[in-house]
Amino acid sequence: MHIRYDRPVSRSAFLARRLALFSLGLLLIVVLAHRFGPLSTPDFVLLVLAAAVPAALAVPLALLGLARLWQIGALGGVASAWALIYAAVPLALPGYGYYLYVTKPKLTEVSTDLADRPAFVSLPDAPQNLLPRPALPDNAGEAQLAAYPGLNGRRYEGAIDRVYEAVRKVAGENRLVVTASRGEEYGLPALELRPTTEVPVEAEAQGAALASQDALPESGPLPTARPEPSLLVPLDDGEPEGTARLQFATRTLVLGLPFNAVVRLREEAEMTLVDIRVASRYGPHDLGISDEIAEGFLHALDAELLGIAGN
Structure with missing residues (x-):
């Protein structure tokens, strides 16, 4: 006669994994919406703190699942381990922010x-x-x-x-x-900084105009007048x-x-x-x-x- 041993299941371990995974997913969405989307910084801070709440609840549940595994061999050890991993980031971000808030000078x-x-x-x-x-x-x-x-x-x-x-x-x-x-x-x-209002004259057009006048010999372009000094002064x-x-x-x-x-x-x-x-x-x-x-x-x-x- 074969005896089948049914291992107990730690429901707290699997609940902890769901809570931690939800917290991590919410944090990723919030960070992306703030970094690349329209989410404002005050709302970002509020949602980061809100995302840490499920992660904080998942930690004691995961520890309870590990304790049940040690005591009676209940299923849920792997789920508890993943819950602790998932909850690390949502808890670490506000924790690190609080560390900087305390250790850095209160300057804006x-x-x-x-x-x-x-x-x-x-x-x-x-x-x-x-x-x-x-x-x-x-x-x-x-x-x-x-x-x-x-x-x-x-x-x-x-x-x-x-x-x-x-x-x-x-x-x-x-x-x-x-x-x-x-x-x-x-x-x-x-x-x-030296704009000019004078329109430059094309060399070909100027040469043709000079050639049409018999009294003037063909020559290079004539020097033009300097721009007004007011044109050289940048706007104040x-x-x-x-x-x-x-x-x-x-x-x-x-x-x-x-x-x-x-x-x-x-x-x-x-x-x-x-x-x-x-x-x-x-x-x-x-x-x-x-x-x-x-x-x-x-x-x-x-x-x-x-x-x-x-x-």
């Missing part, structure tokens, strides 16, 4: 010039909703100096137009999109002379958290001073990302202008 922006921060050309329209961005506190400069003492502006021994061109190139390579600018005429090469947009500002918008690579940045170039004698200001668009904390964006941009600019950087 950083600047290389704390005495005279580069002003944004235009403030972006960003409804704060659940993540209001507070005003800059009075001790923000001291907090930044204590947290990021190495964040300094740059001084390059070169004309402002060369540095301006390098700034735009580096910005494009680092996913910084230009949204506004001021004083652009000071950063463009001189030839681009209110920016101080020798100063240019470029405002950028960027997102973090994976999560797509939005940040704004402004780069200011000032020409002094034979040198160009570059300052950058990076600010989070939402919330009371930038999680240290503003400093990473600023440092990454300045290091890339140093590499682009290698050989003309000053102290």
